[in-house]
Amino acid sequence: MGHTRNALELGQDQVVEIHRTRGVTVTDFFGAVAEPKAYAVDWDAAAAEKGGYDWFMLKEIAEQPQAIADTLLGRLGESGELVLDEVRLSDQELRDIDKIFVVSCGTSYHAGLIAKYAIEHWTRIPVEVEVASEFRYRDPVLDRSTLVIVISQSGETMDTLMALRHAKDQRARVLAICNANGSTIPRESDAVLYTHAGPEIAVASTKAFLSQIVACYLVGLFLAQVRGIKYEDEVAAIVEDLRRLPEAVAQVLTGMDEVRALGRSLADAGTILFLGRHVGFPVALEGALKLKELAYIHAEGFAAGELKHGPIAVVDEGTPVVVIVPSPRSRESVHGKVVSNIQEVRARGARTIVIAEEGDEAVLPYADHLIRVPRTPTLMAPVVTTVPLQVLACEIADTRGYDVDQPRNLAKSVTVE
Incomplete structure (x- = not known):
């Protein structure tokens, strides 16, 4: 990036010859000249630097x-x-x-x-x-x-x-x-x-x-x-x-100090479970994946409705359970069911970490730790509910002394089957 933003797209099995005076020639393996498409990289060198972050x-x-x-x-x-x-x-x-x-x-x-x-x-x-x-x-x-x-x-x-x-x-x-x-x-x-x-x-x-x-x-x-x-x-x-989502995500980010403190307190956990329903279910899967990738802790994401079909058996005294709660303003019956799930795991000794939208008072009696996110339309809720899980995984990994950016055994792009 310090030298150029201009690049050429290369096809399969193409050879590039770069010469000081003749410039660039692209051919196939048989010598036929190709005309690669030019494009410009639309970010600058500063985008690839840490910019003061750890x-x-x-x-x-x-x-x-x-x-x-x-x-x-x-x-x-x-x-x-x-x-x-x-x-x-x-x-x-x-x-x-x-x-x-x-x-x-x-x-x-x-x-x-x-x-x-x-x-x-x-x-x-x-x-x-x-x-x-x-x-x-x-x-x-x-x-x-x-x-x-x-x-x-x-x-x-x-x-x-x-x-x-x-x-x-x-x-x-x-x-x-x-x-x-x-x-x-x-x-x-x-x-x-x-x-x-x-x-x-x-x-x-x-x-x-x-x-x-x-x-x-x-x-x-x-x-x-x-x-x-x-x-x-x-x-x-x-x-x-x-x-309106960028503003909502920015709002979530302003309240992450408590999430980081929570992450430090969870660093010794042997397993952490994630529950979600509707669009919250994939968010639970993503939260568990982030924790596995970064902190090397056993973590699993479940559809909250599946809790009594097996997963609740692994809930023990002190087990951290992260619950992504749907909005009470839409699909209200689903919201009530997830609140019931929180009660179920808490009754079995779980440490409940609840992510719920602003104004949701029904979760208050059952949340050991409550993380608030702004109100958003139901289908867009994952954009805000995912952010605390990213910060949580990052902080747990850092507290455990691991390299957050380069976790073991992983690569940024998997280029083999």
Whole structure:
């Protein structure tokens, strides 16, 4: 970054020759000259520095309001219609879609699980979410009317790339959500939406995750608009809700000192459980993954309704249980059920850590530790409820003396199957 922002996209099996006077020549293995596409990197060198933070992860957590805002930037056209980056599919091809697969790995898989709720709600198209490494091996039913949405921060995740190629072989349409301009997955897709989150240096994904969720929402709204299910003013109203998310995340970040203190007190825990319902369930999975990645603590995320189907057996005296509580303003019966789950684990000696929206008084008697988040529409709640879990995992790992940015055995981009 100290020398240039200009780059060239390279295809498979291409050779680059750089010469002091003749410049750059790109050929294939047989010597045929290729014309690679040029692009500019849209972040500066300062974006790849810690900027005074102890860890890149802390810096990237703090950058999340801006990352969300950048993902949303320029998405509404002059007449209120939604605009994506590169869509090489016609409106008619998008109208013909009758099934969607979301395919990804790790944290991106959790973004896909959240996306399922929104996309199905807004488009009424059935959505399946699959781990990329399993996708092509089970012989999924794909055809020309299937849209496969692949999500990858790096655009080079090998499992996701191979799933993409399998989908293309079956004549399915592929749309990529990616953070890396010029990477392989966007190049091989029929359409791409870049998250524009900037560089993410820490191995454990934070701002890329939240921007992927927002990007998935944009895809769902775009499909609803193209298919005539939602009018432009309805889309614009939801986009306005999305545009309020950076401020909501910033508000959450101002109250993280108590979460960090809580994290230090949990550093000796042998296991931590996470419970969530509806869109809170993938958030619970993500919270558990972050803890496993960074602090090497056994952690599991469960659908709260499954508690009595087995998981409650592992709750013991002092077991920390993190509960993501849905809003009492919508799906009220689900809210009541989750409050009941908190009572159940607390009665068995659990140490309850409750994440609930402002104004939710029903949880107060049952929360040993209460973390408040701003009110948001139900489908957008994961964007704010995830943030305390990121900070919690980071603080627990730091207290245990581990490298937060480079956890053992992990790499930022998994480029082998």
